[in-house]
Amino acid sequence: MTTAAPAGRRVRRLRPETRWAYIFMVPWLVGLLVFQLGPMIASLALSFADYDLISAPRFTGLDNYARMLEDDKVARAVGNTALYTALHVPLAVVLALVLALVLNRITGRAAGAFRTIFYLPSMTPYVAVGVLFLFLLNGQAGMVNDFLALFGISGPQWTTDPDWILPGIVLMSLWNLGSTTIILFAALRNVPRELAEAAMIDGAGPWQRFRSVTLPMISSALFFVVIINTITSLQMFDQVYTMFFGNQIAQQSSGDAALFYVVYLFQQAFQFLHMGYASALAWLLFLVIAVITLIQVKVGNRLVYYEAEEHAG
């Protein structure tokens, strides 16, 4: 080995390093094949078949997709999920932005303490959040309606009136603003003070300073929280399932008013064992999320102001 020509030694010196590099990649590669790529391809294949775990999968072509178009429950689930997302995302992002802006105006320990308080609800497991809001939103005696009664408003039956179930879920979702607020607050912290000061000296009012200085400087964070909130909204499951599914009484009283897309997917797969149909539902969700992400990235590239150093880094 030691007698090899310089060129040969160079090759040999690189090789073990490359081999070691691939050894470090092994867990990822195995996981990618077994738990990501493999299942994706398998679920695409299954989406063209009937499979109930008992008899062998039977190829049915596009039947599952055709059935989705005619399935009223799919329409209902898509409608509920879309409406929830359309309500939750703007409300959550705007409220979190307001909180972050106010947090940014105070200094010292107080800001940290408030930030902790805002994040606390996000440390509550979703099942417990669902349970808590079953009580808080109770139409007869819940705290939310007791609170509204203080202002002479007689609150709706949030957990049983089909027209009010979705608004109730949106209300519940706004309790979990913590992480969005922290991300936006961190972005606001990074806005150089000199910029706002320069604008102030130039005579810009508070609104103008916000529009022309602050907003562009935090646009990438803002854009990011919109994407993340949208993607998680589309996959809403835990809280809703806890509140309205899993036992006969809850399911009957809510009808389909709380039927979210992933809830329906879960039911099809693991309650009715329609593995093929559930896979088709999963692929539709995947495509929708992929398209939304692409659109948001495209639009974002036009709207978002990136600092030059962000590109360099």
Place this chain on the structure above:
Amino acid sequence: MTTTLHPAEPAVQAPAAARGGGDGTADTAARGTRKVFFLTILAAASALFLYPFVWLVVASLKPRDRTFADPFLPWPRPFAPGNYAAVFEAAPVLTWLVNSLVVGIAAALAVTLSSAFVAFGFAYFRFPGRGLLFGSVLATMMLPGAVTLVPTYLIWNSVGLTGTQVPLWAANLFGSAFYIFLLRQFLLGVPRYVFEAARVDGASYFDLFWRIALPLSRPALIIAFIFELKASWFELMKPLIYLQDPGLYTLPRGLKAIVDTFYQGGDPKWEIVLAASVITTLPLMVIFFIGQRYFVEGIATTGRRG
């Protein structure tokens, strides 16, 4: 925290004085009023965020027929701490707590170590296909879990591990895109000569990972560990899918069973549902207060939703 914040205060004063043209007292008063205004908003918001917790804890300590009574009274009247004893009699909550801890620690430990292992590979080596492989890491971050739900179940079913807790953590042995990304970014910040010096001293590549990269990335490892512990503690869908035996349930799955049994139906036992909710939430709160710094840092720097 405070040390970084205080030097900023004179900077706020400077333009105010420049604008006010010298007369500082009016400006100071206006600033004081504004500060009171902002603090009031934050206090009101805090009350809205905190009061549901207060209600939950208070209601869990009241007798059943008083659950909804005095909603704005911040202490239990009458006091019924026996609800908590009743929970442990009604369901194997202690077993569920232990299960959640075991599964959570296994999941967090597995994902932290395997992700660090892969992240070191990405950060240290130059090798053919690295760009493509790293692209696959970034791409899977966007993949919604629902897509792989059914086939993943079929995999665990085919090896006979449905009905056990293994599917709740074992996939974590292969790293997770988000943590690989986080740890790689962290390791890229470690100067290369640190590793090269160890190489010269005869350390193997595995030594570089185990003896240098791991200890140096401690803060990032802690972030990965507590994020995954939290994610595992939240998880409802996997236990719903994989666990049938109530003796194997984790806390969220157990709480769901308690809701289904005691919230509705002929004989609702609200106090049990509420006390079980408190028991499910409390351990995470403790972890949060211990590791608070890391949570806030992790969310702020990586943008991960907690």
